[in-house]
Amino acid sequence: MRANSGSDEQGRSFTERGRRAQIVAATVEAIVDLGYPKASFGQIAQRAGLSSTGMISYHFENKAELMRQVAVSVYGTAEELVGTRVVAADTARGQLRAFIEASVDFYRTHHRELRALTEILINHRDDQPVMPLHQRDIGALEELFRAGQRTGEFRDFDPHVMAVAVRHALDGVAMRLGTEIETDADSYARELVTTFDLATQARQEES
Amino acid sequence: MRANSGSDEQGRSFTERGRRAQIVAATVEAIVDLGYPKASFGQIAQRAGLSSTGMISYHFENKAELMRQVAVSVYGTAEELVGTRVVAADTARGQLRAFIEASVDFYRTHHRELRALTEILINHRDDQPVMPLHQRDIGALEELFRAGQRTGEFRDFDPHVMAVAVRHALDGVAMRLGTEIETDADSYARELVTTFDLATQARQEES
Amino acid sequence: MRANSGSDEQGRSFTERGRRAQIVAATVEAIVDLGYPKASFGQIAQRAGLSSTGMISYHFENKAELMRQVAVSVYGTAEELVGTRVVAADTARGQLRAFIEASVDFYRTHHRELRALTEILINHRDDQPVMPLHQRDIGALEELFRAGQRTGEFRDFDPHVMAVAVRHALDGVAMRLGTEIETDADSYARELVTTFDLATQARQEES
Amino acid sequence: MRANSGSDEQGRSFTERGRRAQIVAATVEAIVDLGYPKASFGQIAQRAGLSSTGMISYHFENKAELMRQVAVSVYGTAEELVGTRVVAADTARGQLRAFIEASVDFYRTHHRELRALTEILINHRDDQPVMPLHQRDIGALEELFRAGQRTGEFRDFDPHVMAVAVRHALDGVAMRLGTEIETDADSYARELVTTFDLATQARQEES
DNA sequence: CATGAATGAGGTTTCATTCAT
DNA sequence: TATGAATGAAACCTCATTCAT
Structure with a gap:
């Protein structure tokens, strides 16, 4: 039936x-x-x-469910690609770098999926919401930051705000990669790594 | 008629x-x-x-034109509010801080307008495209960064990527302020200022 | 709008x-x-x-509401036509006769409306049900019967069951008038009047 | 195939x-x-x-044929149950009583089938029309009435109209038994028997 | 200026039916 | 026989837009 x-x-x-x-x-x-x-x-x-x-x-079942499946599918792929590279790193700092690099990599290779995901995340309104999705990413990042702060690798910032910043800065890159006439993804990755490395690391003069 | x-x-x-x-x-x-x-x-x-x-x-004239006007209207308000506070600062670093703080301020006081703007930016497709809007912001930020780099206030990063990062990190805040159960806008502002301050300033040990 | x-x-x-x-x-x-x-x-x-x-x-508003309006409309017309003739009679027995005759009259002149009403009554299923409609008729008939029993015009039967019998016997006539090849409506009326007259009147040998 | x-x-x-x-x-x-x-x-x-x-x-073969089979099936069951009880009676008056009682009995025990049959009878439209079904009932009743009139058991009424009245009055009961909150089927049967007994019998004072 | 009525296209969804496996 | 997949029509309903008043 x-x-x-x-x-x-x-x-x-x-x-x-x-x-x-x-x-x-x-x-x-x-x-x-x-x-x-x-x-x-x-x-x-x-x-x-x-x-x-x-x-x-x-x-x-209906259009909402289809959209949900699209989101799940894209997000699943991303999580797998990014996740494996993050856990391969052994310091918190390395994991942050891996997260950013892998994410940009994913955006470069899947920018259409990513664009679609973004539109769905913005537009989909339903009782059965799509999205503990970004949420999940942000949660993982917060965890990462907190771990780094415990080991002293990171300075003392608000993990939540920093997670939001990283997550959405990456979204920005994603949107650009979709539309801009051939932006260099690598330079995005490199710069973002440096940016958030500087933004998070424990001040050396304090060590 | x-x-x-x-x-x-x-x-x-x-x-x-x-x-x-x-x-x-x-x-x-x-x-x-x-x-x-x-x-x-x-x-x-x-x-x-x-x-x-x-x-x-x-x-x-039609729906597209209405949406365009909404975008123009919201963006105009934002530009006025943020612009006046940015030009009031006299160092590049101060201007960056002012941009971030004023933006978060605007989001707090106008989050409905902002949410609407975001949806329009994402969804609007037309032959007569609405929006070199974010573009304009990003252009201004690039300018600001380049100026700061010339005076030696800022380290040597890619102004475009940094502008994108700032702009979209702020977008992230905007989205959160609209939906989260009472997030503290001030702490977002404070943390983002610190983050991008650290990310952009010339390394002190090199000075 | x-x-x-x-x-x-x-x-x-x-x-x-x-x-x-x-x-x-x-x-x-x-x-x-x-x-x-x-x-x-x-x-x-x-x-x-x-x-x-x-x-x-x-x-x-939607199809259900349209069907409801059709029912209300047909029923309203019927009620007006039948009602005025019923109240014009002064004995309960006369009212019963008037009800039956006026109903059959209505069916003859409005059998298309009547057929439509029947189909709606059977098929319409909704949260907002169409039909305290027949119900209303049946209520009125019960009242009529009870009044006649109080005055001794009618014998002692169950007013509800009799009301149902009259109401649905008339429905039967309605359905026939719609489809049969020219049945004589008058003979239906005459026979039904006699039938229910005999079925309701107080037994003469008991008087 | x-x-x-x-x-x-x-x-x-x-x-x-x-x-x-x-x-x-x-x-x-x-x-x-x-x-x-x-x-x-x-x-x-x-x-x-x-x-x-x-x-x-x-x-x-198609949906119409399925519906036809449902009608045939339900009607077959009814005919068997009612028929055997009718032929067991030996006077016309007794047969009428048996018909009504057996019918109500059938409705009580098979009201779902009955409800379905009603809906099919009303809704089914086809080139190959399903149903000389009620027709068959009505024919049988007419026969019964005519026989009773010949033997002088029944008064001189129009057998067709009376058949229609009985048949549809019973339909009314059927519809009520399906939906009403526990109506007493027996009282329906009893009252209807009395009603149509009175309506049909030869006037005793004339005998 | 403003309203209410009208239009026609297009949206999602359900359905009876067919067919390969 | 039975299943799941496919088809295409038709269903109700919403929408942007136009127009007479």
């Missing part, structure tokens, strides 16, 4: 996972091309090579 | 300027309440105390 | 009352022609000479 | 008869729960424990 109950990808047939992924990808394209408000089922179906919008409704 | 040609407020009757301002304000409210995609003429008219959406079409 | 708030006809412009009546009439036609499930906005708009289904949504 | 040609249950495999009965039962449930217009194949399949609506299309 319908295959759209539940919201994770487990317990779904092979073909269905394929279709869902295809639709999610097409949604990203539609949002990037047309903007969230004009990313209609019609546009999405077209980009997914489907001959009917009914197919989308068949695979996703 | 129609009063909506052109896009600035000059050459308009008193009542018309009033209606336009009223509609712009109502648009802000609608966007904040419902999100950009659901901020329809109907909702806007309702919030403006108008009993017909025809009135909006009469005063604005 | 929209003229569809509230649900009675007061406080509406002349033109609007006209349009609403026109749409209600077209809804009756559509239901009779196609049946409730296929009486779509498209079909209704067509029959109302409207070039767009949007016009219906403009005048009625 | 398909098993749905024809419309009676003969010449069908055991499993197929089972599935068809199961689907018919589920259709009754769906109609009672949701109303005819919302009794979709999806809802029916769900209630039948089927995981695909394709199964329904496989077993029934």
Whole structure:
């Protein structure tokens, strides 16, 4: 009848996972091309090579759920890419650097997904909110900062504000990478690393 | 027959300027309440105390133009408030501090306008694009940084990247102030000033 | 913006009352022609000479509300026609006869409205139910029966069951008049009057 | 390829008869729960424990045919239950009483089927019309009345109108038993028997 | 200036039905 | 037989915009 109950990808047939992924990808394209408000089922179906919008409704309970899945998908990819590189570092300072570099890297390689995610995060309003998403990032960063402060690597700043600053500074980079005519992603990464390194490190004259 | 040609407020009757301002304000409210995609003429008219959406079409050429005016209006207010405080400072460092503090101040006092502006910036797509808006801010910041680097107040970083970082870190604050349960705006301001102060100042051991 | 708030006809412009009546009439036609499930906005708009289904949504909050108005309208007409003839009679027995005769009369002259009403009563399911409608009729009949029993005109039966029997026997006539190839309405009336006269009157051998 | 040609249950495999009965039962449930217009194949399949609506299309030529089968099934059950009790009586008057009592009995024990049947009778429109169903009942009643009139048991009324009255008065009871908060079915039966007994019997003073 | 009415396009979603597996 | 996927039509409804008054 319908295959759209539940919201994770487990317990779904092979073909269905394929279709869902295809639709999610097409949604990203539609949002990037047309903007969230004009990313209609019609546009999405077209980009997914489907001959009917009914197919989308068949695979996703409704539009809100589809958008949620897009967010989850993009965020999942990002988390995996960034996460593995962060845990590979052994100092807090190194982890911060890894977080920034990996994030910029991700933005460079996935700027369309990222742009779509941003639009969804801004526009999606629902009872079932999409987003303990940025939240999760910010939480992780706060943790990182607090750990660094305990070991004395970092100076004594408000971990929350700093996490917000880092997170959204990166968002800024993301938005630029999507639209600007070939900005150099590496220089963004390099400068941001330096910036937040300076902003966080314990003052040397105090050591 | 129609009063909506052109896009600035000059050459308009008193009542018309009033209606336009009223509609712009109502648009802000609608966007904040419902999100950009659901901020329809109907909702806007309702919030403006108008009993017909025809009135909006009469005063604005189309929806895109209305949104453009909202952006211009909010951005104008912000620029005035922030600009006057920035020029009052006499060192580049002081100006950076003033920019950050004034911005946070503006966000605290105008977070609804700000939220609306953000949604418009993200969503608005048009042949006649609204917004070299952030652009203008970023340009001004770059200028400020370059000046500071020339006088030796600032270290040698990429002014563009730093401008983007500052601008979007502030955006992050803005988004938080709109939704978080009573975040302390002052502590955001204080921490961001310190952060970017540390990130930009010439290294003291090198002086 | 929209003229569809509230649900009675007061406080509406002349033109609007006209349009609403026109749409209600077209809804009756559509239901009779196609049946409730296929009486779509498209079909209704067509029959109302409207070039767009949007016009219906403009005048009625939603389909449920439109159906409610149809029911109210038909029932109102019936109540007026039947009511005036019932109160004109002075004995309970005479009132029962008047009720039956006037009802059959109404069915003959308004069998399309009646058919539509029946379909709506059966099919409409909503939180805001249409129908203390038959209920009202049945209540009135119970009252009539009880009065007649008090004066000794009627024998001692259960007024509720008898009311249900009368009301639904009349429904049966209604359904027949709509579909049968020219049944003689008068003979229906005559027979039903006799039937329920005999069924209700106090036994003469007991007097 | 398909098993749905024809419309009676003969010449069908055991499993197929089972599935068809199961689907018919589920259709009754769906109609009672949701109303005819919302009794979709999806809802029916769900209630039948089927995981695909394709199964329904496989077993029934189309939706109209399914509905026809539901009607036939319910009506068949009713006819059997009522019929056996009617023929057991030996006077026309006794048969009328039996018909009413057995009918009310059937409504009490099968009100869901009955409700579904009613909705189908009202809503079903097709080139291949379902239902000389009530018709058949009414025909039988007319026969019964005519027989009683010949033997002098009944007075001289129009058998058709009386049949319609009885038939639809019973429908009214059926509808009430489905929705009212515990109406006493027995009192309905008792009162209706008395009512139509009085309405039909030859006047004793004339004998 | 302002209103209410009208239009027509386009939105999401549900549905009966078909078909490959 | 049974399933899940696909299709395309049609459903209700909202919207920006226009126009007569």
